[in-house]
Amino acid sequence: MGTTTEINTDTIQSILKQNKKQIKLGLAMCAHCSLCAESCFLFVSHDNDPEYMPSYKFINSIGKLYKKKGKVSRQVLEDMRDLVFEKCALCTRCYCPFGIDIPALITLGRNVCRSQGLFREYDREW
Amino acid sequence: MIKAKSKPIEEIVDYITPYRDVLIVGCGGCVSVCLAGGQKEVNILQTELELLRDKTKTDGQFSGFTVERQCNEQYLGVLDDMVETADCVLSMACGAGVQLLAERYPNKPVFPAVNTIAIGVDLDVGLYEERCRACGECVLAYTAGICPVTRCAKGLFNGPCGGTNGDKCEISPDINCAWHEIYTRLKAQDRLEDILKIHPPMQWQNQIKRTIVQKGYEQRYHQE
Ligand code: SF4
Ligand code: SF4
Ligand code: SF4
Ligand code: SF4
Numbered sequence: 001m002g003t004t005t006e007i008n009t010d011t012i013q014s015i016l017k018q019n020k021k022q023i024k025l026g027l028a029m030c031a032h033c034s035l036c037a038e039s040c041f042l043f044v045s046h047d048n049d050p051e052y053m054p055s056y057k058f059i060n061s062i063g064k065l066y067k068k069k070g071k072v073s074r075q076v077l078e079d080m081r082d083l084v085f086e087k088c089a090l091c092t093r094c095y096c097p098f099g100i101d102i103p104a105l106i107t108l109g110r111n112v113c114r115s116q117g118l119f120r121e122y123d124r125e126w
Numbered sequence: 127m128i129k130a131k132s133k134p135i136e137e138i139v140d141y142i143t144p145y146r147d148v149l150i151v152g153c154g155g156c157v158s159v160c161l162a163g164g165q166k167e168v169n170i171l172q173t174e175l176e177l178l179r180d181k182t183k184t185d186g187q188f189s190g191f192t193v194e195r196q197c198n199e200q201y202l203g204v205l206d207d208m209v210e211t212a213d214c215v216l217s218m219a220c221g222a223g224v225q226l227l228a229e230r231y232p233n234k235p236v237f238p239a240v241n242t243i244a245i246g247v248d249l250d251v252g253l254y255e256e257r258c259r260a261c262g263e264c265v266l267a268y269t270a271g272i273c274p275v276t277r278c279a280k281g282l283f284n285g286p287c288g289g290t291n292g293d294k295c296e297i298s299p300d301i302n303c304a305w306h307e308i309y310t311r312l313k314a315q316d317r318l319e320d321i322l323k324i325h326p327p328m329q330w331q332n333q334i335k336r337t338i339v340q341k342g343y344e345q346r347y348h349q350e
Contacts, residue, residue, distance in 0.1 A: 103200070104200070111204065119165045120164075122161060122164065122251070123166075
């Protein structure tokens with residue numbers, strides 16, 4: 001991404017505040033049963049790499065932001081961008097037996113990244 | 127994926143001129159991939175429109191927001207408040223996304239900012255080519271994986287027309303004849319008998335709005 005290293009913490013906090021209930025509930029309800037893993041086609045197609053587990057993806061994106069009250073460095077957000085954009089297709093197929101809407105939580109992670117100008121760059125030269 | 131191209135800026139300006147506050151909505155799906163309507167393109171369009179308004183000294187505000195996918199209601203809720211305060215919406219998604227926004231916000235004018243072109247393949251960054259017109263009766267099995275609906279100017283199903291000019295199509299010496307390619311590939315695979323059978327005319331299904339129900343979901347979505 002670009003040259004800016006600034007983070008607008010207020011914007012992040014306002015997204016967290018608006019969705020507090022959903023995030024808190026998701027984090028509290030996840031029993032780490034890993035049942036969601038098998039329902040993610042990306043997890044399965046990446047040799048069961050734990051970073052592709054739906055629960056891992058929401059806990060380490062919006063969950064992490066929530067725990068840190070939105071105070072994260074640009075680097076942390078850049079890593080998070082890779083997690084929520086590259087490791088999830090938002091196909092909405094993951095299944096949580098406790099009814100956690102995992103894609104909605106990952107979407108919130110993406111919303112935060114987007115609010116800081118971090119998103120998937122399809123014209124990036126690899 | 128779906129390929130789109132931005133509309134000429136004059137056309138967009140024409141749509142939004144009667145309105146003050148404009149919300150530009152990008153889509154994180156196909157149009158991000160083809161660089162027509164993702165967050166980056168939302169930012170660019172917003173800047174362009176702001177510059178134009180500065181010049182004409184008209185007031186009103188532009189704002190931009192990109193949802194993950196405009197073709198799924200699940201991702202649209204976040205827009206509700208923003209749409210409420212906007213006077214009109216410019217959607218940078220494909221036609222499906224534009225329509226879903228227009229359905230969700232029936233009291234707001236929703237305008238397309240891109241032209242949806244095709245289902246296509248990525249040749250390079252920013253370079254795409256059409257491959258499919260979603261006819262609903264895919265014939266690629268007997269046409270050696272070459273689509274006659276998309277690639278043959280006449281959409282022929284049973285061999286070339288009389289205008290075939292060597293390996294070129296009669297409409298232009300720059301365009302390959304799809305049926306020549308089909309023949310050549312099938313011959314190389316020793317499958318020419320595939321095109322000797324006469325195929326009935328296409329029951330064009332894409333004249334009405336189609337609904338796609340996957341196998342195994344028929345019961346669930348059974349409609350009278
Ligand atoms: S939404 Fe993301 S995490 Fe869930 S199944 Fe699809 S790719 Fe996996
Ligand atoms: S709204 Fe259109 S461009 Fe966006 S993801 Fe859906 S099909 Fe693709
Ligand atoms: S025949 Fe051509 S247009 Fe029809 S589904 Fe197949 S590729 Fe698409
Ligand atoms: S010349 Fe070939 S591609 Fe062109 S219309 Fe005739 S059959 Fe179709």
